[in-house]
Each structure stands twice: as C-alpha cells, then as structure tokens.
Amino acid sequence: MLKKRFVCLLILAYFLLIILRFSSSHPLCHANERSSLLQFKASFSIDKSASGDPSAYPKAASWTRRGTTNCCSWDGVECDEDTGHVIGLDMSSSFLYGNFDSNNSLFKLVHLEELSLADNHFNYSQIPTAIKQLPMLTHLDLSFSVFSGQIPSEISGLSHLSYLDLSQNVDPDSEESILELKTPDFNSLFQNLTGLEELSLSDVNISSTVPSLLANFSSLTYLSLISCGLKGKLPVEIFQLPNLQILKVGFNDLTGELPYFNQSSALEVLSLEANSFSGEIPTSIEKLDHLIELYAYSCDLSGPIPFSIGNLKQFKHLDLGENNFSGPIPPSFGNLTQLIFLDLSSNHFSGPIPSSFPKLIKLNLLFLDGNDLNETVDFDMFLRLKNLTSLALSNNNLSILIRPSVDGTPPQYTTLKLSHCNLSVFPDFLWQQERMENLQLQGSTLRLIYRYSTTIRIKGVTRYYDVINEELCIIDLSNNNFGGEIPEVIGELKGLHALDLSNNNLTGGIPSALANLEALESLDLSQNKLSGGIPQELTQLNFLQYFNVSHNRLAGPIPANHFQTFGSSSYEGNMGLCGIPLPIKCGNFEPALPPSQEEQEDSSGSVFQFGWKVVAIGYGCGFVVGVLIGHAVITRNSRWFAKFFRVKNLYVRRK
Ligand SMILES: *[C@@H]1O[C@H](CO)[C@@H](O)[C@H](O)[C@H]1NC(C)=O
Ligand SMILES: *[C@@H]1O[C@H](CO)[C@@H](O)[C@H](O)[C@H]1NC(C)=O
Ligand SMILES: *[C@@H]1O[C@H](CO)[C@@H](O)[C@H](O)[C@H]1NC(C)=O
Ligand SMILES: *[C@@H]1O[C@H](CO)[C@@H](O)[C@H](O)[C@H]1NC(C)=O
Ligand SMILES: *[C@@H]1O[C@H](CO)[C@@H](O)[C@H](O)[C@H]1NC(C)=O
Ligand SMILES: *[C@@H]1O[C@H](CO)[C@@H](O)[C@H](O)[C@H]1NC(C)=O
Ligand SMILES: *[C@@H]1O[C@H](CO)[C@@H](O)[C@H](O)[C@H]1NC(C)=O
Ligand SMILES: *[C@@H]1O[C@H](CO)[C@@H](O)[C@H](O)[C@H]1NC(C)=O
Ligand SMILES: *[C@@H]1O[C@H](CO)[C@@H](O)[C@H](O)[C@H]1NC(C)=O
Ligand SMILES: *[C@@H]1O[C@H](CO)[C@@H](O)[C@H](O)[C@H]1NC(C)=O
Ligand SMILES: *[C@@H]1O[C@H](CO)[C@@H](O)[C@H](O)[C@H]1NC(C)=O
Ligand SMILES: *[C@@H]1O[C@H](CO)[C@@H](O)[C@H](O)[C@H]1NC(C)=O
Secondary structure (H helix, E strand, O other), X not given: OHHHHXXXXXXXXXXXXXXXXXXXXXXXXXXHHHHHHHHHHHOOEEOHHHOOOOOOOOHHHHOOOOOOOOHHHOOOEEEOOOOOOEEEEEOOOOOEEOOOOOOOHHXXXXXXXXXXXXXXXXXXXXXXXXXXXXXXXXXXXXXXXXXXXXXXHHHHHOOXXXXXXXXXXXXXXXXXXXXXXXXXXXXHHHOOXXXXXXXXXXXXXXXXXXXXXXXXXXXXXXXXXXXXXXXXXXXXXXXXXXXXXXXXXXXXXXXXXXXXXXXXXXXXEEEOOOOOOEOOOOHHHHHOOOOOEEEOOOXXXXXXXXXXXXXXXXXXEEEOOOOEXXXXXXXXXXXXXXXXXXXXXXXEEEEOOOOOHHHOOOOOEEEXXXXXXXXXXXXXXXXXXXXXXXXXXXXXXXXXXXXXOOOXXXXXXXEEEOOOOOOOOOOXXXXXXXXXXXXXXXXXXXXXXXXXXXXXXXXXXXXXXXXOHHHOOXXXXXXXXXXXXXXXXXXXXXXXXXXXXXXXXXXXXXXXXXXXXXXXXXXXXXXXXXXEOOOHHHHHOOOOOEEEOOXXXXXXXXXXXXXXXXXXXXXXXXXXXXXXXXOOOOOOOOOOOOOXXXXXXXXXXXXXXXXXXXXXXXXXXXXXXXXXXXXXXHHHHHHHHHHHHOXXXXXXXXX
C-alpha cells in the first residue's frame, strides 16, 4: 500500500517537473527590456487600416503589465536562450499606426538581431537615425510601412546585415514612391554592406544609373529593384553574380541589349518587364539553365525567339507580351512541358501555332492574341489542354475550326478571347461554361472598339481604370448573325459593365429586366430587329454612359431625363420612336408599344438558349465587380500580395 502511494507520488513529481520545464521554456526577460517594449507599444495606436495583410492582427495587444510579466513569451518577441535579452522582434502586420521617432524606446533593445516592422503605417516618418543603436541587426524589414524621405546613412553602419528590405514604402493614396536614396547615394550607403544576401529596394526613388557597386555583392541571392527610376544599361556583371537566384528590375527605364550569357547561372527568376531594352533575346539564354520564370513584357525587344529556348525545360512562367518579336513561334516550345503561364500577345509573330502546343498540358494561361499568326487552327488543340482557364487568340489572321460537338468535358474558361478568328459557328462548348468572366467573340469590323473600360463611376465618383480593364465584366457578341430574342434571364448578369449585341439579327422586345444590370455603363443594341418600346425601367441604370438602340424597329416615347441626354444618333433609324432628342414630337403621351406579334418568334436557335448558364456567368462577373468596388482597400492588399507572393499581375503595368 505504502509502496503504491510512493509510486503515485513519484509519478506526480515527474509530471510537476515536466510542467515546470515547459513553463520555463522561455528565458526570463530583463525588466528594462520589458518596459521598453511596453513603451514601444504605447507609442502607437492600433488602426486596422494600417496593415494590408488579410491575416494581420494586433500582436502587441496581449503585452500587458498585469498578464505574463515574462516578455520573452510575448507575441512577436524572441529572447536569447542564455542571456534572456530580446534578440528578435516581429511586429509585421500588427496594425501599428503613428509617427516613429528616434527617441522611440525600441532603440533601447540593443541586442536585437532580427527586426520586422513591415506592413504597418508609420505616417510618413523618416527611418529613424537611431537605427544605428542596433548594430547587431542581421535582418531588417521596414517594407510597406509608409516610411518616407531619404534613407539615412546610419543604415550603413549595420555591418552584420544579411537581409534588408526597404521596399514598397509608397503613399497609400497615390501609390507614389516616398522613400529615396539620393544623398547618400547607393554606392556610399552600401559600400560596407556588400555581404548582403537579400536586398529589396523596390519603389525606392533612386533615379540614377544602375549602381556599379552591385557587381560586388557576391553573396546576393535575391535582388529586387522594381520601379526605382533606374536608367541606362543593366551591367552584365549583375547577371553574373554567382549566387543570384532572383533578379527583379522591372518598371525602370533601362536601355541596352540583353547580354551574352556566357556561363550557367543560379538565376531562377528574371524579371525585366516594362523597360526600354532593344535587340533580341540571345540564343545563349539557354545557359540560364535554372530559369523558371522570365518576365519581359513591354520591353521593346524584337527579332525572332531563339529555338534554343526549348532547352530551358524548367520554365513555368514566360511572359514576352507587348514587344516587337517577329518570325515564327519556335516549335521547340513544345519541350517546355512545365509551362503554366505563356503570354506572347501583342507582338508580330507570324506563321502557324506550332502543332507541339498540345504537349503543354500544364498550361493555365495562353495568350497569343494581337499577332500576325495565320493559317487554320483546329480548336481541338486547345480543348486538349484541360487546365487552361485563360485563352486569347483574338486579332490574328487565324481561322479557327470548331467541331459541332466536343468529345468529353471541355475546359472551364474564365477568359476566352476569340475575336476576329473567322469563327463559322457559335462555339458549342460555350454552352457548358460556368466560370466565364471575360468572353470576347467580336466579329470582323474592327470593340467598333470603344474604351468603355477606362472610366468607371462608382457611387457618383468617376475613377480612371487603365490597369484592370481586362478584368471588367464585358460581353461583346456584336457583328455576328445571332438571331432570336434577348431573354429576361440576362437581367441576372448583375456585374456586367458593358453589353454589346449590336449588328446581329435579334428580334422581340428590349427586356425590362436589363434594368437589373446595376453596373452597366455601356449598352449597345443597335442594328438589330428589336421592336416595342424602350422600357421605362431602364432609367434605373445610373451608370449608363453609352446607349445605342439605333436602326431597330422600336416605337413609342424615349424615357425622360437621362435618356434624353444621349445624342439623336443613339435612336435614329427607328421609325416609331419619338421625343427628345429626336425631332419627332410624341402625340398623346402614348405608352410604349408591346413588341409586335409577328416579330415574337420561337427563340430556338437563339444564342441565348443557355438560360441558366448565363446566370452562372453572371456570378463570375459579380465577383469582379466586388473587387472593383473595394478598390481603395484592395490596392493595399494587392500590394501586400505582390510582395509576399510576388505575383506579376498585381504590379501595375505603367506603359
Ligand atoms: C500623422 O502625421 C500628421 C502630419 O504630420 C499629424 O498631424 C498626425 O498627428 C500624425 N498622426 C499620428 C497618429 O501620429
Ligand atoms: C519623442 O520626440 C517627439 C518629438 O520629436 C516628442 O513629441 C515625444 O514626446 C518624444 N517622446 C518621448 C518618449 O520622449
Ligand atoms: C524621384 O525623385 C525626383 C527628385 O529627385 C523626382 O523628380 C521624381 O518625380 C521622383 N520620382 C518618383 C517616381 O517619385
Ligand atoms: C566602411 O567601413 C570602413 C572600415 O571599417 C570605415 O572606415 C568607413 O567609414 C565605413 N563607411 C561607411 C559609409 O560606413
Ligand atoms: C568592388 O570590389 C573590387 C575588389 O574586390 C574593388 O576593387 C572595387 O573598387 C569595388 N567596387 C566598388 C564600386 O566599390
Ligand atoms: C566566358 O567566360 C569565361 C570565364 O568566365 C571567360 O574567360 C571568357 O572570356 C568568356 N567569353 C566571352 C565570349 O565572354
Ligand atoms: C519592329 O520590328 C521591325 C522589324 O522586325 C522594325 O521594322 C520596326 O521598326 C520595329 N518597330 C518598333 C516599334 O520598334
Ligand atoms: C525540342 O523540340 C524540338 C522540336 O519540337 C526537337 O526537335 C528537339 O529535339 C527538342 N529538344 C530537346 C532538347 O528536347
Ligand atoms: C491541373 O490542375 C489540377 C488542380 O489544380 C492539378 O491537380 C493537376 O495536376 C493539373 N494537371 C496538370 C497536367 O498540370
Ligand atoms: C501565312 O503567312 C505567310 C507569310 O507571312 C504566307 O506565306 C502564308 O501563305 C500564309 N498562310 C496562310 C494560310 O495564309
Ligand atoms: C491576312 O491574310 C490575308 C490573306 O492571306 C492577307 O491579305 C492579309 O494582309 C493578312 N492580314 C494580316 C493582318 O496579316
Ligand atoms: C434573320 O432572321 C430571320 C428570321 O428571324 C431570317 O429569315 C433571316 O434570314 C435572318 N437574317 C440573316 C442575315 O441571317
């Protein structure tokens, strides 16, 4: 009995020991450092709009005098196991808002080795010169935190730094750079920091030629100088840095030609977009045998794409759009079977689409639009790419053959652009699309293109959107020969910004359900055989800026106010329409006529047979609109995404 009790006591003691050990896994913090942390906390307010990361939270909220006094266990704080000194502070995405002064108690934490203040809002403060009081720093991240002014020379004294990120300190409203590196300039600030392994100065206003000193950073693995106002030639020595894996110099004003790549390199990501290079992609690019992503859109490059590109078998992401490339698309592209993203749009590629393309089974996005590709393509080639969600072949010299029926399940597209592709039939597989956001099937009369996407009015404010016009929800079925009636169900396409059904063979009335398209800015129903009146309900379309029903068989009065402000050309060619702006007065305030009976025919064969599928398309659009309305908030979030996931599309194309 006693023995049993003894065993029980032993077991209890053992557990107590475990609990004690566990609770003391954090070293004990120093009282002065605890009080410095509490003062640091008190020097800022907590403001949810200060951080863009969707998973941000106020890390310092749990730091209190009354709770755990051991600051080493506080959220975001890391202490040295042996000395108990605070050596790490991660205050990234913590909703901190307020001025950051040099007398901030943070600078009393002199043992700090790693400090991140990224993704907060320091109210245009200068980077405090007191940073020099933290000489042990190896990691310093002040990115995306609304610091402004000149980067202080005190940074150069941080001789242990291996990681420095000062990127994306932009004005949250205008997105202009607010941090600059002029006096001291790059060379003098960094002459003692050539041991850096990762350096990001994106969005810092440097406005100079590429600093020659960069060639001495032999330990660099990551270098990002996006949008720094860099001019002149990109020195070949930068490509030759032995350890460099990621090089980003997009959105500058760099000139010159891409160098001869003499040796194999560690480069995995090369991002050159939106510069003013000239010349060709050298055949020697095949030496960059670790390359996975190449961004070179909008770079003024020309000439043919070298056949040797087929040797870069690791390629996942290749963006060469908006250049002046010519010649054929090399068949060796078929070797790049890892490709997920391929954009060759807006160039002068000619000849056929290589028959090797169906080998690119991982493709999600394929943009070949806006080239001089010719010959006839069997659309079957693309239907075999099951993961393809975005496909653009518009505006080439292609003839696309689409079989009446498709074997198996077609891919689900979100973007499909087949304008001016000499389609002979309306593609049957569209009936099975459920996620479509941007469908363009324009005929042959060169969007009649109008830029309905450049300005959008939201809540009465006109905004200019150049960047995201590809994401706007637009249905353009103009210049085809589609017959039948416009169905009521089209009113479910709530997110639609533009609807162009002009120059078809549509009959019946204008559905009053169009009044449900609250976001509609442009409605073109001209050159059809529509009859009846213009529904009074359409006056609810507050954002409508373009409206055209000319050359139909409409009758009755033009609805008052807003609709009278469109020019008479919007209404001409309808014998029965009357009232302002037409010169024909309405007799006795006649109600709009119902559509004439003989025109109301069977809608079988109508392009709009696909009832519920139109609804599904509408949900896709609704999402896009949600994004638009949330623009002010999303901008900050999207920059956050751009930083952390390094997604190209979220960087604004400025050309
Ligand atoms: C932010 O800066 C402005 C202008 O310098 C100042 O008026 C305001 O008080 C500052 N806000 C905070 C929270 O420090
Ligand atoms: C730090 O300096 C600012 C002015 O530069 C002053 O307003 C603030 O009270 C000072 N804070 C402390 C803790 O001394
Ligand atoms: C960079 O700074 C110069 C002045 O030194 C200024 O003229 C220029 O507009 C700035 N560029 C940006 C993008 O802020
Ligand atoms: C760089 O280091 C040298 C030698 O340690 C020192 O003399 C010089 O002042 C430092 N330069 C800067 C800009 O810190
Ligand atoms: C780069 O390093 C070399 C030798 O290591 C030195 O001669 C040269 O001056 C350095 N370049 C710059 C710009 O400091
Ligand atoms: C290629 O690199 C090697 C060594 O890096 C060098 O000796 C040779 O001159 C270079 N060739 C060219 C054509 O640049
Ligand atoms: C595009 O390349 C062609 C030759 O392929 C050249 O004639 C033309 O000037 C170039 N256009 C531009 C804008 O550089
Ligand atoms: C790449 O593809 C071409 C033609 O498609 C083929 O002739 C060539 O052998 C391939 N190259 C490699 C390295 O596989
Ligand atoms: C297609 O996408 C799915 C889901 O993202 C993925 O599991 C699959 O591996 C992809 N197929 C190919 C051939 O890449
Ligand atoms: C495609 O264009 C080339 C010249 O650019 C021409 O020789 C060829 O006949 C064209 N093919 C078709 C089918 O039009
Ligand atoms: C398209 O092809 C036709 C006939 O082959 C030719 O006349 C026309 O110029 C070509 N258009 C373009 C834009 O290349
Ligand atoms: C338009 O549709 C009518 C029947 O509604 C048909 O008779 C006529 O041929 C069509 N017009 C064209 C150009 O297809």
